[in-house]
Amino acid sequence: MSTQETNPDSIVEMPPPIESGHGDPLIAIRDLKVYFPIAGNRNVKAVDGVTIDIYAGETLGLVGESGCGKSTLGRAILRLVEPTSGQVLYRNNDLAKLSTRELRKHRRHLQIIFQDPYASLNPRMTVGQIVGEPLDTFRIARGRGAEQRVQELLETVGLSKRFTKRYPHEFSGGQRQRIGIARALAVDPDFIVADEPISALDVSIQAQIMNLLEKLQREKNLTYLFISHDLRAIRHVSDRVAVMYLGKLVEIAGAKAIYADPLMPYTKALISAVPVPDPVVEATRQRIVLEGDVPSPINPPTGCRFHTRCPYMIETCKQVVPPLVEIKPNHFAACIRISPDQPDIEKVAPGAAPGLEAAEQVISQ
Amino acid sequence: MPLSKMNNNGNLLEVTDLRTYFDTEDGIVKAVDGISFQLKRGETLGIVGESGSGKSVTNLSIIRLVPTPPGKIVSGKVIFDGQNLLTLSNEAVRHIRGRRIAMIFQDPMTSLNPFMKVSRQLMEMTRLHLGHTKQQAYEHAIKMLETVGIPDARARANNYPHEFSGGMRQRVMIAMALSCEPELLIADEPTTALDVTIQAQILELIKRLKQATGTSVILITHDLGIVAGMTDHLLVMYAGKIFEQAPTKELFATPGNPYTKGLLRSVPDPTAEQGELYQIPGLPPDVAHLPPGCPFAARCDRVQEICHREFPPFVQLTADHCSLCHFAHEVYEESRAEGARSSESNL
Ligand SMILES: Nc1ncnc2c1ncn2[C@@H]1O[C@H](COP(=O)(O)OP(=O)(O)OP(=O)(O)O)[C@@H](O)[C@H]1O
Ligand SMILES: Nc1ncnc2c1ncn2[C@@H]1O[C@H](COP(=O)(O)OP(=O)(O)O)[C@@H](O)[C@H]1O
Numbered sequence: 001m002s003t004q005e006t007n008p009d010s011i012v013e014m015p016p017p018i019e020s021g022h023g024d025p026l027i028a029i030r031d032l033k034v035y036f037p038i039a040g041n042r043n044v045k046a047v048d049g050v051t052i053d054i055y056a057g058e059t060l061g062l063v064g065e066s067g068c069g070k071s072t073l074g075r076a077i078l079r080l081v082e083p084t085s086g087q088v089l090y091r092n093n094d095l096a097k098l099s100t101r102e103l104r105k106h107r108r109h110l111q112i113i114f115q116d117p118y119a120s121l122n123p124r125m126t127v128g129q130i131v132g133e134p135l136d137t138f139r140i141a142r143g144r145g146a147e148q149r150v151q152e153l154l155e156t157v158g159l160s161k162r163f164t165k166r167y168p169h170e171f172s173g174g175q176r177q178r179i180g181i182a183r184a185l186a187v188d189p190d191f192i193v194a195d196e197p198i199s200a201l202d203v204s205i206q207a208q209i210m211n212l213l214e215k216l217q218r219e220k221n222l223t224y225l226f227i228s229h230d231l232r233a234i235r236h237v238s239d240r241v242a243v244m245y246l247g248k249l250v251e252i253a254g255a256k257a258i259y260a261d262p263l264m265p266y267t268k269a270l271i272s273a274v275p276v277p278d279p280v281v282e283a284t285r286q287r288i289v290l291e292g293d294v295p296s297p298i299n300p301p302t303g304c305r306f307h308t309r310c311p312y313m314i315e316t317c318k319q320v321v322p323p324l325v326e327i328k329p330n331h332f333a334a335c336i337r338i339s340p341d342q343p344d345i346e347k348v349a350p351g352a353a354p355g356l357e358a359a360e361q362v363i364s365q
Numbered sequence: 366m367p368l369s370k371m372n373n374n375g376n377l378l379e380v381t382d383l384r385t386y387f388d389t390e391d392g393i394v395k396a397v398d399g400i401s402f403q404l405k406r407g408e409t410l411g412i413v414g415e416s417g418s419g420k421s422v423t424n425l426s427i428i429r430l431v432p433t434p435p436g437k438i439v440s441g442k443v444i445f446d447g448q449n450l451l452t453l454s455n456e457a458v459r460h461i462r463g464r465r466i467a468m469i470f471q472d473p474m475t476s477l478n479p480f481m482k483v484s485r486q487l488m489e490m491t492r493l494h495l496g497h498t499k500q501q502a503y504e505h506a507i508k509m510l511e512t513v514g515i516p517d518a519r520a521r522a523n524n525y526p527h528e529f530s531g532g533m534r535q536r537v538m539i540a541m542a543l544s545c546e547p548e549l550l551i552a553d554e555p556t557t558a559l560d561v562t563i564q565a566q567i568l569e570l571i572k573r574l575k576q577a578t579g580t581s582v583i584l585i586t587h588d589l590g591i592v593a594g595m596t597d598h599l600l601v602m603y604a605g606k607i608f609e610q611a612p613t614k615e616l617f618a619t620p621g622n623p624y625t626k627g628l629l630r631s632v633p634d635p636t637a638e639q640g641e642l643y644q645i646p647g648l649p650p651d652v653a654h655l656p657p658g659c660p661f662a663a664r665c666d667r668v669q670e671i672c673h674r675e676f677p678p679f680v681q682l683t684a685d686h687c688s689l690c691h692f693a694h695e696v697y698e699e700s701r702a703e704g705a706r707s708s709e710s711n712l
């Protein structure tokens with residue numbers, strides 16, 4: 001790493017783009033930062049300036065390598081961790097500015113399901129108690145009414161209503177994940193953060209849970225933030241995909257476009273690293289193998305955070321933090337070496353940075 | 366020093382009717398129940414299957430590391446280069462393990478000692494198995510770390526395992542496994558805990574080292590994408606049995622078993638349109654309490670009455686393609702017809 005050579009004063013931080021599109025977002029995230037203080041007066045910059053809209057009824061997929069800040073972003077939206085700065089708007093309400101009572105009223109509409117169905121369910125509570133708890137917390141139902149609702153919920157997620165008296169350890173991973181989903185659905189949410197909901201499950205069970213989440217989305221008009229490091233799953237369930245690298249979003253596009261036509265070098269490498277279950281394709285496939293590991297979010301590289309591993313890196317990349325730019329319609333990427341006129345980095349002249357001008361225009365506006 | 370490079374039709378490993386059972390409170394778990402396969406020198410064999418299907422126990426049995434009790438190899442032969450490993454003395458097996466057969470696991474910390482410098486751990490391997498002097502062993506350790514792509518290997522050799530990232534630890538474990546140039550490398554989910562970009566690095570590394578040394582590999586994974594790119598032959602395991610075995614290309618193109626077909630279809634295809642994903646209903650069975658008949662019957666989409674009653678036969682479809690199913694021929698012919706249709710539509 002040659003980060004020490006660059007003078008921090010010369011680093012240009014560009015403003016995030018305003019997204020065009022689909023009417024009012026359900027969730028609007030504005031320049032969100034979540035820093036975790038650690039020893040020595042330093043910070044882990046887990047989320048570092050994320051701006052994105054999530055529209056009602058869509059599934060936004062969030063991918064990136066472990067530690068890049070996906071879970072932290074999801075949790076910050078729900079205020080399970082306190083953002084350091086920036087805003088999260090739910091139906092145009094800034095959740096940070098609400099009173100406790102108002103927050104509580106809105107909070108029930110935002111739910112989360114976790115990766116680890118083992119750890120996220122209290123082992124000493126019965127399935128009935130686990131699924132029924134939010135009904136009580138949010139004062140939705142009590143007694144017989146609650147019991148009935150719990151049974152309905154279990155059936156909705158494909159479990160027998162006879163399971164209410166049983167404990168989590170008596171269930172398989174896939175069944176536990178269903179219990180977690182039933183619990184999230186109890187309060188009739190309209191937004192669910194699904195944080196690696198299938199990563200701990202077997203292939204056959206993964207397919208069951210993905211189908212269940214899609215069925216529920218259709219039936220209940222749910223909006224999902226679907227977090228995963230599995231690009232095949234993300235491609236399957238998402239309408240749009242956001243790619244995260246070291247606390248920042250580096251590419252946002254439709255699920256099909258991100259797969260067929262990744263623009264930013266990190267996304268290209270990520271997509272090319274996914275093994276394709278087809279020996280004929282695999283035999284002829286050229287893979288971009290990135291060198292080295294993901295750098296630490298405590299002291300992330302200057303400029304473009306991907307520059308330490310990027311095969312296309314030029315000196316300017318160490319100095320300019322690339323903004324997300326709409327390179328193609330509804331396809332945003334953060335890389336100074338591409339632009340709407342020159343979207344294909346392979347065809348850009350050696351050393352050229354056509355995105356730099358576009359980026360500077362964003363600044364001067 | 367490889368002993369008799371005797372030719373068993375070019376087979377380095379021949380496993381015959383291997384059965385490994387565990388005696389548990391819940392009854393006898395037939396983790397591996399009568400499996401047979403061969404591995405030729407220089408080839409890579411993939412083993413796929415869901416959690417609990419017996420992949421790891423198969424390999425622990427081959428290298429005689431099944432925890433006993435509760436586990437016990439109750440029958441079978443494991444012929445490695447002409448010798449039955451199951452009847453060798455512990456001493457003789459220990460000499461083969463690490464030297465001629467090496468292993469890498471999902472969690473590198475199961476093979477690395479957290480309290481010992483990486484260099485020393487590598488040196489112990491070659492001092493023990495190859496009789497290296499301290500100096501030779503040290504230079505060899507550095508060379509191995511360089512081979513697996515540890516930057517600045519000479520300096521990093523003095524680090525402890527926790528000072529490495531997950532991907533680097535995996536590399537160190539691979540360096541250790543390969544330091545005596547084994548003839549067989551067994552890799553049990555070597556990249557499952559890693560990110561895709563690091564996974565790609567490790568898989569490329571295994572491929573490259575295999576090409577350079579001609580080592581045979583057994584690669585265990587639940588990821589059909591990984592086996593597609595890495596293996597020559599494939600075993601599909603379910604409930605302790607081999608449900609299907611075939612050359613990798615053939616298994617993907619013309620599966621002859623409903624379980625294999627279901628598995629292949631339940632993996633999202635990134636190049637296809639979205640839509641409902643095929644799902645195998647139900648759960649993998651409890652191998653301590655298998656019903657009579659086919660263990661997949663409760664989940665199979667083409668189950669017939671006979672499947673609940675009779676255990677299916679292991680049907681030979683082509684010279685090296687077998688499937689455990691009452692309707693193996695029919696399923697295979699269907700796959701061939703589907704294959705022909707889809708290649709027509711691609712024209
Ligand atoms: N030490 C043990 N004691 C009792 N049962 C065991 C033991 N080790 C394995 N088993 C059982 O043997 C069966 C096969 O286990 P194995 O570890 O081979 O599965 P696997 O295919 O490797 O699964 P995974 O994909 O989860 O690693 C399972 O039912 C398991 O519970
Ligand atoms: N409570 C915490 N204290 C300190 N660091 C944290 C905390 N939670 C997360 N982090 C760090 O923040 C970064 C992003 O973490 P996370 O959001 O969990 O990543 P992902 O979900 O993408 O794997 C990581 O470096 C992680 O170690």
Ligand code: SF4
Nearest residue numbers: 304307310317335336
């Ligand atoms: S800005 Fe530079 S370092 Fe970053 S992705 Fe683009 S070319 Fe690579």
Ligand code: SF4
Nearest residue numbers: 659662665672690691
């Ligand atoms: S034997 Fe019957 S149940 Fe078993 S895989 Fe074949 S068709 Fe299905």
Ligand SMILES: [Mg+2]
Nearest residue numbers: 070071072196
């Ligand atoms: Mg996470």
Ligand SMILES: [Mg+2]
Nearest residue numbers: 420421422553
């Ligand atoms: Mg295993």
